[in-house]
Each structure stands twice: as structure tokens, then as C-alpha cells.
Amino acid sequence: MPFPSIRPLRLATSSLLLLMCALAHAQPAPPPAAANAPATRPAGSAAVDGTAPTPSGATAAAPTAADAALLSRDARRIYELSRDKLVQIRTLLRNANTQASIGSGFFVSADGLIVTNFHVASQLALEPERYRGVYVTMEGQEGEVELLAFDVQRDLAVLRAKGRTAAAPVLSFRPTTDPLAQGERIYSLGNPLDIGFAVTEGTYNGLVKRSFYPRIFFGGALNPGMSGGPAVDDAGRVLGVNVAKRLDGEQVSFLIPAEFAQALVQRAANAQPITQAAHAEMTRQLMEHQQLLTDRFLKAPFREQRHGNYRLPVPDDALARCWGSGRDPAFPGLNLERTQCQADSDVVAGDFSTGAVRLSYEAYNAPTLGAARFARMYSQSFANERLPTRGNRHQTAAECTERFVDPGNVPLRAVVCLSAYRKLTGLYNMTVLATSVNQPTQGVLGRLDVQGIAFDNGMKLASHYLKAFRWEAAP
Numbered sequence: 001m002p003f004p005s006i007r008p009l010r011l012a013t014s015s016l017l018l019l020m021c022a023l024a025h026a027q028p029a030p031p032p033a034a035a036n037a038p039a040t041r042p043a044g045s046a047a048v049d050g051t052a053p054t055p056s057g058a059t060a061a062a063p064t065a066a067d068a069a070l071l072s073r074d075a076r077r078i079y080e081l082s083r084d085k086l087v088q089i090r091t092l093l094r095n096a097n098t099q100a101s102i103g104s105g106f107f108v109s110a111d112g113l114i115v116t117n118f119h120v121a122s123q124l125a126l127e128p129e130r131y132r133g134v135y136v137t138m139e140g141q142e143g144e145v146e147l148l149a150f151d152v153q154r155d156l157a158v159l160r161a162k163g164r165t166a167a168a169p170v171l172s173f174r175p176t177t178d179p180l181a182q183g184e185r186i187y188s189l190g191n192p193l194d195i196g197f198a199v200t201e202g203t204y205n206g207l208v209k210r211s212f213y214p215r216i217f218f219g220g221a222l223n224p225g226m227s228g229g230p231a232v233d234d235a236g237r238v239l240g241v242n243v244a245k246r247l248d249g250e251q252v253s254f255l256i257p258a259e260f261a262q263a264l265v266q267r268a269a270n271a272q273p274i275t276q277a278a279h280a281e282m283t284r285q286l287m288e289h290q291q292l293l294t295d296r297f298l299k300a301p302f303r304e305q306r307h308g309n310y311r312l313p314v315p316d317d318a319l320a321r322c323w324g325s326g327r328d329p330a331f332p333g334l335n336l337e338r339t340q341c342q343a344d345s346d347v348v349a350g351d352f353s354t355g356a357v358r359l360s361y362e363a364y365n366a367p368t369l370g371a372a373r374f375a376r377m378y379s380q381s382f383a384n385e386r387l388p389t390r391g392n393r394h395q396t397a398a399e400c401t402e403r404f405v406d407p408g409n410v411p412l413r414a415v416v417c418l419s420a421y422r423k424l425t426g427l428y429n430m431t432v433l434a435t436s437v438n439q440p441t442q443g444v445l446g447r448l449d450v451q452g453i454a455f456d457n458g459m460k461l462a463s464h465y466l467k468a469f470r471w472e473a474a475p
Contacts, residue, residue, distance in 0.1 A: 074234065078187045079199040081236040082106075085171045087135040088191045089116050089145070089159070089228060091123045094132050104190035104229030104242065105135065105159065107168040108265055112161035115261045116228030117243055118150045119348040121157040125150055125278045126350050135161055138197050149268035150278075152285040154213055154260045155243055155348055157228075158268035171230055173258045174237035180204045188220055188242055188253070190229025198226075204239070208254060210321060212293070212345035212355075216240045216255035231255045279423045282349060286427060286452050289355050293345055293450075294457040297357070302468045307337055307363035310410070310436065310444045313468030315341050315359065334377075335365040347452075349424070352394055354452035359465075362445045371440035378443050382435050385447065388419050395419045395429060404437070407463070410471040411437050416462055418455070430458040434466055444469070 091101040103120030107113070114135060123131040124147040133145040145159040161168065180186070184204045191197050202220015218231060222245045231240040240255030274281075302313030314322055322341040343357040362381065366374050391397040400417040415433040432448040448465050450458060 074185070075187060075199050075201050078232060078234075078236055079189070079197075082171060082189055082199075082230070082232065083138050083197065084169045086189055086191075086197055086229065087114060087137055087161075088194075088197075088225075089114070089120050090134050090136060091121070091131050092134060094130060100131060102191070102194050102225055103227045104225065106189075106228075106230045106238070107161075107170045108173075108238075108261075109170055109269070110167035112164045112168045113148070113265060113268060114145065114159040114161060115230075115241060115265065116157050116159060117241065117256075118152055118155045118157045120228045121147055121150065121159060122348065122350045124159075125157070125274060125282070128275055128277060133159065135159070146273035146275075148271040148273060149264055150274075150281075151260065151264050152282055152347055152349060153289050154256055154264075156241065156256060156261055156264050158264050158271075160268075160273070171232065171236065171238050173262050174233055174235075174239045176259050180233065180239060182206050184233070186218065186220075186231055186233055186239060188218065188222060188226065188229065188231045188255075190222075190226025190242055192223035192225045194225055202251065202253070207257075208344075210318065210344055212343060214257050214260075215243070216257055218253040218255050219251050220253055221245075221251060222253040283424045283427065286347070286349065286354065286424060287454065289345075289347060290427065290453045290457060293343075293355065293357065294453070294461060297461060298464055302464075304468075304470070305339060305361070307361075307444060308365055308442060309472050309474065310363060310442075311470035311472055312339070312361050312363070312444055312446060313359075313465060314339065314361075315343065315357075319343055320357065320359070333366060333368050335363075337361075337363045339363075349452070354421075354424075354427075354429075356449070356451045358447075358449045360447045364443045364445075366441045369441055374441045374443075378435070378445075381445060382413070382433070385433055387417050387431060388429070391419070393422070395421055398429075398431070405466065407466040408469055410469050412466060412469060413437050414466055418458065421452070424452070426454055427452050428455060428458060429453070430462065432462045432465055434469065436469065436471070438471055 085107045087105045089103045089105045090099055092098060093100050100123065103116055105114040105116035108115050121133065124133045134142055135145050136142045143164065144162040146162055148158050148160055150157040182205055186202060186204045188200045188202060200221045202218050205217035205219050208215040208217050222242050226242045229242045230238045231242060233239050238258050240258055241261055243254050243256050245253035296319060300316040300319055303316060304311040305314045320341045320343040322339055324339045326337060339361045341359040345355050345357055346353045347355040364378060388398045396419055398417040398419040400415055402415045405412050405414050412434045417431040419429045421427045430450045430453050435445045436443045450461055
């Protein structure tokens with residue numbers, strides 16, 4: 001079943017790029033300004049208020065120019081207000097003392113606590129024997145940092161600047177009792193592409209729908225290197241932490257709500273520095289993630305998707321996005337429909353991601369093809385499924401079992417494969433393949449992929465999934 005990837009967001013495996021801005025670093029270059037995109041503008045030019053672009057000629061409308069000037073003043077004010085609280089976070093190879101990755105961060109306490117993303121500091125957590133971290137202020141002051149705490153699920157980390165003698169200037173958090181209005185102007189700060197600290201203007205657009213963990217939809221630009229930087233309101237108070245952007249859109253970026261950063265800062269305040277590889281702690285947090293994921297999927301019954309007499313399980317609309325496509329014109333005489341679903345539950349676990357749940361289906365109906373030809377084509381489609389038959393440095397090769405089962409009211413050929421994480425003890429990637437075997441010229445082929453699941457919960461999800469296939473005979 002050669003499905004093209006539908007994953008709209010992708011994490012590159014390059015650690016350098018990953019630490020810039022998760023999901024954003026694969027973008028090779030800033031996209032050209034769209035002719036009808038008023039929010040895109042050259043740096044330093046007049047901002048646009050969102051109603052109409054300002055013409056470049058001498059007849060520019062006075063109200064728009066005034067608004068643009070006001071917005072520019074606001075951005076300059078935010079920049080000046082925040083500049084001494086911002087830092088760049090660099091991860092260096094201990095032996096060579098060369099830069100391995102960069103990101104952004106900001107001071108949140110006078111004793112030098114710094115908030116950033118976990119994917120910015122993950123090498124300090126997982127390979128402290130190879131990497132060390134430093135912060136660099138806007139004035140070029142550099143100092144060592146130590147990792148105190150991290151939150152894999154929300155992609156946050158707290159560092160401490162070592163050896164500071166003066167109190168650090170800090171950014172304050174916006175109270176959760178003071179919610180933002182949709183469309184309110186906010187500002188993101190960071191060090192994009194390692195070319196200097198910058199502020200970008202954008203809008204608050206509420207929380208992202210269907211996100212497994214809360215994310216703020218920031219209508220503004222984020223670029224690699226800004227990960228871990230703050231997003232602030234008009235008063236310079238932190239409302240979120242830069243984390244990601246969509247690669248298939250423009251000005252579609254995401255922030256971690258500040259309340260999670262505040263909670264982690266409280267945990268880190270009295271924590272001891274992490275000096276040994278923290279795979280055990282990361283495993284503990286990923287265990288919590290997979291338990292939450294399992295509970296949500298088991299609690300929400302599958303919706304039924306109709307393909308002829310087949311009823312296929314698709315996730316509840318609140319859990320995942322699904323896309324469908326119709327008959328493939330390259331197969332005359334064969335009706336083929338595809339569905340693909342994905343939960344927005346990925347989490348960064350160092351230089352790879354895990355925690356994803358994906359489902360896909362192909363439904364076949366070939367009444368004129370003949371049973372023998374259909375069986376050959378149908379079997380080949382099943383055989384085309386790709387499985388992780390070879391291990392890598394993160395995971396073992398998959399071990400699979402195959403059975404003919406009848407868990408509901410349709411007999412299935414089912415294959416379950418598990419691949420263990422080498423350093424995340426007790427977590428597996430699981431693939432379930434299922435194909436119906438009850439009709440000579442019709443069939444459905446389903447696939448469930450779950451990353452970072454415990455064995456028991458994997459079996460629960462596999463059973464939950466297989467039992468949801470149904471055949472509804474014509475009356």
C-alpha cells in the first residue's frame with residue numbers, strides 16, 4: 001500500500017537543524033513574498049495593519065502609514081525592553097569545542113534560570129559526556145549553563161547560567177487570569193539562523209485545534225534558531241515559548257503556553273544539575289505520554305467509515321485529522337479509495353521524534369476483475385507494506401507475528417510488528433496490518449502505526465483496532 005506521506009510537519013534528524021526550530025528547519029530558504037499576503041513584509045519596512053497593503057507611491061493613505069509607524073514603534077519598544085533578557089543557547093562538542101547546535105532562551109529568575117526548548121538542550125540531557133552548553137547574551141557575554149529539568153511532552157527545558165555574579169534581568173510571565181483576545185498583536189523574539197537577535201510581530205490566534213498538548217497558534221514568522229525564545233504581549237510579558245512552524249504554510253507558527261514553562265521553572269528551582277545521560281527520566285516521561293495517548297484512544301470510540309459493506313474504524317474527530325482520496329485512474333476496472341489519519345501527538349526525543357499515531361486504509365472493489373486477478377493484486381498490495389525490518393541506533397529490527405483472526409464480524413489476516421527502543425526501556429514502535437478475507441473481489445487493507453508505546457498498551461490498542469472492523473451484509 002504505497003501511501004504517500006501525509007504528515008504535514010516533519011522533524012529533521014539533523015541535530016543542528018532540529019535545535020533551531022522544530023519542524024521549521026527543513027525549510028531551505030525564506031519563501032518569496034506572496035502577492036496577496038499582507039502580513040509578509042521586508043524587514044525594516046512599514047508593517048501592515050492587516051487591512052490593506054500600503055502602496056509604495058507618494059499617495060499612501062495616512063491612516064495606514066500611521067498604524068504602520070505605531071506598530072514599528074511597538075516592535076522597537078518590545079525589542080529594547082527584552083534585549084538584555086534574551087540569550088542564545090549553544091551546544092558545543094566538549095573535545096573539539098565546536099558548535100553543534102543553537103537555539104534561543106530567556107532569563108526568568110535573578111539567579112540565572114533560563115527557559116528554552118527541550119530539543120535545544122536535548123544533547124545536554126542525553127549525551128552530557130560529549131556536549132556542554134553555553135549561553136551568549138546580546139552583548140556577547142558568554143557563560144556555561146547546566147541543565148536542571150526538562151519536559152519532553154511539552155518540549156521545554158530549564159537551564160542555569162553558571163558563575164553569574166550579578167542578578168540576571170528577567171522577563172515576567174503574563175498571568176493566566178489575563179487571557180489574550182484572538183487577533184491581539186504579540187511578538188516573538190530569538191536569534192534566527194544565528195545572524196542576530198530579532199523580533200517578529202504577529203497575532204495571537206487561540207489554541208491549535210486537535211493538538212494533543214496545548215499549543216498557541218501564532219500568526220507570525222518563526223525561523224530556525226528562534227526555538228526556545230519568548231513570545232510576549234504588548235507589555236513585554238511572556239505568554240509562550242517559540243517551538244515550531246508549519247512547513248506547508250506561511251506565518252503559521254506555534255508557541256508553548258507560558259503556564260507550562262512556569263511549572264517547569266518551579267520544578268527546576270531546587271533541582272540538582274543533570275550530569276549523567278537522562279534516558280531513564282525521558283523514558284518515564286514518555287511512559288506518561290503513551291499512557292495518556294492510550295487512554296484517550298480507548299476512551300473515544302472509533303467512528304465508522306463506510307466503504308461498500310465494510311465499516312472501517314477511524315479516530316474521533318477530536319483526536320486526529322483524516323484525509324481521503326478517490327479512485328486511482330491508473331487502475332481501470334478497480335474502485336479504490338484511500339483514507340489517512342494522523343494524531344498531532346509527536347514529541348521530540350532528542351534527535352528523533354516519537355509518540356505519533358497514524359492510521360491508513362485502502363478499500364478495493366473490483367467486480368469485473370475476477371477472483372484470481374483480484375487476489376494477486378490484493379496480496380501484492382499487502383506485501384508492499386513497508387516494515388522496519390532492519391534496526392538502527394535507536395531501535396531494534398521489528399519482530400512480527402501473523403495470524404488469521406475474526407475479532408468482530410469480519411475475518412482478517414493480521415500482522416503485528418514491534419520494534420524496541422534501545423535506550424528507552426519498555427517502549428516500542430508498533431505496526432498493525434489487517435486485511436479482510438471474506439470477499440472474492442472486494443477487500444479493505446488497514447494499517448495502524450503507534451510510536452513509543454508500552455507492550456501492554458500496544459496490545460490493547462491493537463485489539464481495540466481489529467475489533468472495530470465490520471462487514472454489514474446487504475439486507
